[in-house]
Amino acid sequence: MPAFPPTRLGLALALTAGLLFPLTLTAPASAEDPPPDSRFDQVTLAFGPSSAGESIALAVLPDGRALHTSRDGRLFLSEEGVGTTLAGQIPVYRHDEEGLQGIAVAPDFTTSRWVYVMYAPEMPGVPADDPATPGVNEGDAPTDGTAADFAPYEGKTLVSRFRLEGDTLDLGSEQVILEIAADRGLCCHVGGDLLFDEAGNLLISTGDDTNPFESDGYTPIDERPTRNPGFDAQRTASNTNDLRGKVLRIHPEPDGSYTIPAGNLFGPGGTYPDADPTKVRPEIYAMGFRNPFRMGLDPETGWLYVGEYGPDAATADANRGPGGNVEVLQIRHPGNYGWPYCAGPNLPYRDYDFATGTSGPAFDCANPVNDSPRNTGLRELPPALTPWIWYDGGTVHYNGNSTDEFGTGSESPMAGPVYRYDPDLVSDVKFPAYFDGHFFLGEWGRGWIKEITVGAQGEPAAIRPFFDTATIAAPMDFEFGPDGSLYVLDYGSASYGGMYAGGSPDAALYKINYVEGSRTPSARASATPTDGLAPLTVQFSSAGTTDPDGDALTYAWDFDADGTTDSTAANATHVYRTNGEFVAKLTVTDTAGKSATASATVVVGNQRPSVELLLPEDGGVFDYGDRLSFRVRVSDPQDGQIDCARVRVDTALGHNEHAHGDQSFTGCSGTFTVPTAWEPDTQSSFVAVTATYTDNGGAEGAPALTGADSAVLQPRVKQAEHFSAQSGVAVVDISDPAGGGGRAIGQLEDGDHASYRPVNLTGIDRLGLRVSPGPQGGRVEVRLDASDGPLVGSATVPGSLTDASWRTVQVPVDDPGGTHTLHLVFRNPLVPPNPVAPSSMMRVNFIEFVGIGLPADTAPPTITGLTPEDGSATSSRQPTIGATVQDAFSGVTAAGIALYVDGREVAIQHDPATGRVSHTPPKRLATGQHTVRIVAEDAAGNAASRSWTFTVTR
Numbered sequence: 001m002p003a004f005p006p007t008r009l010g011l012a013l014a015l016t017a018g019l020l021f022p023l024t025l026t027a028p029a030s031a032e033d034p035p036p037d038s039r040f041d042q043v044t045l046a047f048g049p050s051s052a053g054e055s056i057a058l059a060v061l062p063d064g065r066a067l068h069t070s071r072d073g074r075l076f077l078s079e080e081g082v083g084t085t086l087a088g089q090i091p092v093y094r095h096d097e098e099g100l101q102g103i104a105v106a107p108d109f110t111t112s113r114w115v116y117v118m119y120a121p122e123m124p125g126v127p128a129d130d131p132a133t134p135g136v137n138e139g140d141a142p143t144d145g146t147a148a149d150f151a152p153y154e155g156k157t158l159v160s161r162f163r164l165e166g167d168t169l170d171l172g173s174e175q176v177i178l179e180i181a182a183d184r185g186l187c188c189h190v191g192g193d194l195l196f197d198e199a200g201n202l203l204i205s206t207g208d209d210t211n212p213f214e215s216d217g218y219t220p221i222d223e224r225p226t227r228n229p230g231f232d233a234q235r236t237a238s239n240t241n242d243l244r245g246k247v248l249r250i251h252p253e254p255d256g257s258y259t260i261p262a263g264n265l266f267g268p269g270g271t272y273p274d275a276d277p278t279k280v281r282p283e284i285y286a287m288g289f290r291n292p293f294r295m296g297l298d299p300e301t302g303w304l305y306v307g308e309y310g311p312d313a314a315t316a317d318a319n320r321g322p323g324g325n326v327e328v329l330q331i332r333h334p335g336n337y338g339w340p341y342c343a344g345p346n347l348p349y350r351d352y353d354f355a356t357g358t359s360g361p362a363f364d365c366a367n368p369v370n371d372s373p374r375n376t377g378l379r380e381l382p383p384a385l386t387p388w389i390w391y392d393g394g395t396v397h398y399n400g401n402s403t404d405e406f407g408t409g410s411e412s413p414m415a416g417p418v419y420r421y422d423p424d425l426v427s428d429v430k431f432p433a434y435f436d437g438h439f440f441l442g443e444w445g446r447g448w449i450k451e452i453t454v455g456a457q458g459e460p461a462a463i464r465p466f467f468d469t470a471t472i473a474a475p476m477d478f479e480f481g482p483d484g485s486l487y488v489l490d491y492g493s494a495s496y497g498g499m500y501a502g503g504s505p506d507a508a509l510y511k512i513n514y515v516e517g518s519r520t521p522s523a524r525a526s527a528t529p530t531d532g533l534a535p536l537t538v539q540f541s542s543a544g545t546t547d548p549d550g551d552a553l554t555y556a557w558d559f560d561a562d563g564t565t566d567s568t569a570a571n572a573t574h575v576y577r578t579n580g581e582f583v584a585k586l587t588v589t590d591t592a593g594k595s596a597t598a599s600a601t602v603v604v605g606n607q608r609p610s611v612e613l614l615l616p617e618d619g620g621v622f623d624y625g626d627r628l629s630f631r632v633r634v635s636d637p638q639d640g641q642i643d644c645a646r647v648r649v650d651t652a653l654g655h656n657e658h659a660h661g662d663q664s665f666t667g668c669s670g671t672f673t674v675p676t677a678w679e680p681d682t683q684s685s686f687v688a689v690t691a692t693y694t695d696n697g698g699a700e701g702a703p704a705l706t707g708a709d710s711a712v713l714q715p716r717v718k719q720a721e722h723f724s725a726q727s728g729v730a731v732v733d734i735s736d737p738a739g740g741g742g743r744a745i746g747q748l749e750d751g752d753h754a755s756y757r758p759v760n761l762t763g764i765d766r767l768g769l770r771v772s773p774g775p776q777g778g779r780v781e782v783r784l785d786a787s788d789g790p791l792v793g794s795a796t797v798p799g800s801l802t803d804a805s806w807r808t809v810q811v812p813v814d815d816p817g818g819t820h821t822l823h824l825v826f827r828n829p830l831v832p833p834n835p836v837a838p839s840s841m842m843r844v845n846f847i848e849f850v851g852i853g854l855p856a857d858t859a860p861p862t863i864t865g866l867t868p869e870d871g872s873a874t875s876s877r878q879p880t881i882g883a884t885v886q887d888a889f890s891g892v893t894a895a896g897i898a899l900y901v902d903g904r905e906v907a908i909q910h911d912p913a914t915g916r917v918s919h920t921p922p923k924r925l926a927t928g929q930h931t932v933r934i935v936a937e938d939a940a941g942n943a944a945s946r947s948w949t950f951t952v953t954r
Helices: 006-020
Strands: 040-047 055-060 066-070 074-079 083-089 100-105 114-119 153-165 168-184 194-196 202-206 246-252 284-287 292-297 304-308 326-331 350-353 358-362 389-391 396-398 401-403 413-418 439-443 448-454 460-465 475-480 486-490 508-514 526-528 536-541 554-558 572-576 580-589 595-604 610-615 627-635 647-655 658-666 669-673 685-694 706-715 717-719 725-727 730-733 743-746 753-760 764-773 777-784 791-798 807-812 819-827 842-851 862-867 872-874 881-886 897-901 904-906 909-911 916-919 928-937 943-952
Touching (some): 040 074, 083 595, 100 202, 114 194, 194 292, 326 413, 413 475, 706 753, 862 928
Parallel strands (some): 872 943
Antiparallel strands (some): 040 508, 055 066, 074 083, 194 202, 304 413, 439 448, 448 460, 554 580, 730 743, 777 791, 777 819
8 A cells, every 4th residue: 555545645635725725716807808018118127147147036125126146146136227236246156057046035024134045055175166076977987886986076055045235145144044965066957946925934946956868858767876876866856855856845933943834745734744754854845846947926825836847858758758748837735746757747757777778667656656776765655746737849738728829949937926916006017907816937948928817726727928029038037026017037048158158148137017108218238348458448339229119219328327427329438547347327218208227337457358269169060978179268468377277168968949067177278078968869959168267357446357258069960950040941740760850851942941050060071961852852052151151062862753761962061161050952943932832852851960070189299399309419517408298189288297307207397378398407417318208198188208318518
């Protein structure tokens, strides 16, 4: 008999629901049609990396100001009509996806001033960007077969509170409320949302802290004893004695401790009060999550809404389990939501032996059992509950219905709030009664927000677009403010480059107001240059500033934030003659008197470092498992000699529109290993590499600046349907013995084209196109940067009336050098466009880049310029002894060089710019012959040595 019979569960849930939440629901206050987009006003509160950073989470203060976090530890404070200030910088560990995550404002903030944050702290003796022990990031097996050698790098995640005094976060006031275990140095899923309910309980979402990339897109339950534990989600999400993969619920107390509110899943007063207290954590409210990244609450019913990220397989596999459905959960009571045993509407995975590659029986979603050797909690678990809404790349399921209302693309749900209309609230921007009781859901990868009507029984009754004309690239977090308007934090369009370079260029915080009359302008401000030495002449531009009503605008520039208007031109020039950091503020006002502000930051007295990622080349082609070199060139006028130990290089594993942090390194050169394939062919995989350097600052008052450069690498085989853009191309289902994910591009007519970016043809001789011809066939042209750009290759695909089987057509290409957008253009005048009944000259399954691609570093360093020359004679008894050591790929540092004179190692001088190694004997050498040997090893482990002799004469 299972530990949690369904009858007992049902009774417990009913009792819990009755205790915690009212059973009677209110219908929406109005059945009117939704208001048009023209009634909404998008006000920009913060824009760009300097005022939004890598946007992660948002919390609105009682006075309408908004706090928002950046993953690198910055906390911003934004106010409508005023601008953005940096409220604080929390020191964080920021490898993988960790860093500063969620934020919430205490219910009694007006008197207590407490702000709650969730973050990964720096640890004593551990650098903030430490990639942990070698091999952990890559998932290699331990060297001697013991699991101890391959333990994850133990860390922690903190939920702490700090006081906000004025506009500044008091870092010294920190009280740590809760510590959550974390395995550092291995991607992924840390969750990280915070939310207070109406009873003052703090809700905390946590991810399963598990690497998903070596499970073929299915459930990561690798139990091998020699495997890094971070590949087994059973140790966390389905472990009742672990706080990860959960929604936690605690009640903070005035002294900084916390108590457990009645009605959690385990412990006294919980759904299962008799569970073994040594095997459960009473903080758990709900469990069985992969990454419940974003939460929202209905303040009237108390129901919690959660956006839960699902696995990555695009299709189901009879031997493994369901494909990748993501879930939107409506949590009315404590429970288990099934991960890693079940996904979507309780579709079970099969137990899988990663050692033998064989599948076992399907898991029982009604009676899940955690028998992982890494489980420290209960073996028999509560039954899995089904989601409120679930969807895949194209179909949405809810309330027994299916719809394509969400569109297509990546699956990344962001659960938002439920709006409750307050007729007594005096506000000219509050949302109307139509939205009362409606739930707001965002889609990060698809760039939209939907409003969902909640029916009388709590079901999703209708799904409608919300403010589709808004300019929002990737909604990250949103919350209703005290005036009834909606605050939206936008991650921006740089889904992977922003991870390490300080944020996306279009990251932003917006406030969406409902208005009956004139709408607010949208202001944009930019500066060229943004840094330099005094006197610094800066050109300011208002390009991008608009008014939604088409009103004429007036402009007012304040170049040094002293409250005065320095220019009324749309675009202005100012000369800064003193050093420091200046925030130039632009205010634009329309004819109705409504105004908006934007700012641009200028640093005088320092110049931003120049960072060039020389290797690998942007758009270069890799093979899974490659060991690739990186090489970075940095220059900084103020720092002069660059300390390569302060150059940081991060790699990330991408799929579809985003990437997950993978490995971190320091140094101007080195190597990294691309993992084995982390996604099936149904996903668009790539590698992102980012190099950064932060300088020492400039003249007095001039802050430090960071320079960055990045590259995106393409896999050897690129699925044709994973294009960057297209014209006239359709994605069609196929069956090809060569595989390819079951999809291709088709319905190709004369002039249709698909493009892929970035692509660098270094080391590529030809493209192997996997095609299936139509009756007419056609010609494929490979062009650069435009569908009518330079032609670098072409091939004919003969038509066939009888044989449309798949074949590979080789297209020789000329490497023009550099990084480009690659266009496949399909030509055949005999197949003209036909919008009614499109034909197809061919279908294309995938593109194979044939050639060496990005070369792995297998070459040792070169050693030249021996001094004194081999076999030479010198009369100097203290000659300069040395050589020039160079390596074109990985580079050589002084630590990789050893110089021996007459068998004894001697101290060296090393010039990294030229590779020159030298030694001057501190004492005079004896006359006669002397032997020199130099040994050099590059960052890839390739070694070279040279020996020579010289003679000291009298």
